[in-house]
Amino acid sequence: MNLRKFFLTVGYSGLSPKAPGTVGSFVSLIMAIGILQVFDVSTLFLLALLITVIAVKQINIYEKEVGEHDSKEIVIDELAGMWIALSICKPTESNLLIMAALAFIFFRIFDIWKPSIIGRIDEKVKGGWGVMGDDVIAGIAAGISASAVYHLITQFI
Secondary structure (H helix, E strand, O other), X not given: OOHHXXXXXXXXXXXXXXXXXXHHHHHHHHHHHHHHOOOOHHHHHHHHHHHHHHHHHHHHHHXXXXXXXXXXXXXXXXXXXHHHHHHHHOOOOOOHHHHHHHHHHHHHHHHHHOOHHHHHHHHHOOHHHHHHHHHHXXXXXXXXXXXXXXHHHHHHO
């Protein structure tokens, strides 16, 4: 088994023939929900940062091996983005599912649409930092958006 590929594809979820980014994001979301059953959001956030730093180096090595920048099968960036989004919107036991759904939806929107700085990072930054950077910023935007929408929803219900 190639441990690097297992890590970068988040347990091979990035090898999905259709929508590998969405599949990787969903697998990452399920993993995060499991982590949040045992640990708090601070731990999830710190794990996301640690994984980001490790992934940058591993992506740089992988890109040299395969000769391709930001291969669709690499979805560790989706994991980092999803975990950051969930960390920012701080789900509780009572709102975990709605916050997880909002974070997932907003993360996928920002990751696919790539507005503003997210798109510039994706286009201009090469190597591991380019692969990870746009998703980290998309995760921040998704976490803030999910929190804002949840706050608006709860104000009117």
